Amino acid sequence: MPRVLLVDDDVELLELLGEYLIQDGFSIERAYDGLTGAQAALSGQFDIAVIDVMMPQMNGIETLRKIRSLSHLPVILLTAMGDDADRIIGLELGADDYVPKPSSAREIAARIRAILRRSQGFAKDQLAAVTVGQLTLWPSERRASWAGQALELTSTEFSLLEVLAQFAGRPVSKEQLSQQGLGRPLAKFDRSIDVHLSSIRHKLGLLPDGRSCIQTVFRQGYQLIREQ
Structure with a gap:
């Protein structure tokens, strides 16, 4: 219960x-x-x-x-x-x-x-670690690391990052992120996704070339860069 x-x-x-x-x-x-x-x-x-x-x-x-x-x-x-x-x-x-x-x-x-x-x-269905560049996720443990260092993520941040990792190299719409990451449809004028992803970007830091590994794709959503 x-x-x-x-x-x-x-x-x-x-x-x-x-x-x-x-x-x-x-x-x-x-x-x-x-x-x-x-x-x-x-x-x-x-x-x-x-x-x-x-x-x-x-x-x-x-x-x-x-x-x-x-x-x-x-x-x-x-x-x-x-x-x-x-x-x-x-x-x-x-x-x-x-x-x-x-x-x-x-x-x-x-x-x-x-x-x-x-x-x-959801984590029970995914036991293997998911690695994209310097990012590694352990869904069964709700645990993540970047370049070998543990990431302090909230439950929702982990869920959103997990969705992006599953589709690494491809843009993911805000509607899909809301459905799979927040568990609800995207509401009009809802900025939750943007705020959560801003926090995740801050925690991940920048790539050697100064870019964030999470890129905004115009009119398509967000994308986790596969090559890091």
Whole structure:
């Protein structure tokens, strides 16, 4: 039974969301402030955390920052509708996905399942290491290295990089990256893919000739360079 941590100061909302998730087959625990939520998230007892951005004292962004300093636990942020700034900051800090509020419990449950399916399920089908130039991925362990050095990737970053590696040398559309990497269709004006890939590029660094190994292909998407 997947273990989900819900963090929000809205008691009524958490009660309703928690009840839905329990009926949908999840084990849940609630935290009503960012500090308690961060401590719970770092306990190692959960598979994923859903955190609201708008909380007093320690908001969701600071809660995520604290979690990411010590853990790669998958995190979904609940953000205000149309608040692009919080979404981008959250993704840059390592959030795996976001859900705009108000949203249905069914939508949140679907996002949770998509992330857990990627991080726990897909890897079982791929045991062999995947190597493209200086990049090596171990899907069964959700582990990656660049030039022999371990890469610190979030679950979503690993999934996106894995998709690019599978199609190395060929462009991959943002729609395909969203479907296979995020587990959902690409939404209009959604910049999640761009922000995640910007973070991955930063972590990989540059090739000897100064280029990024992940190239933007005009009107086609992104491509992982095969020759590195």
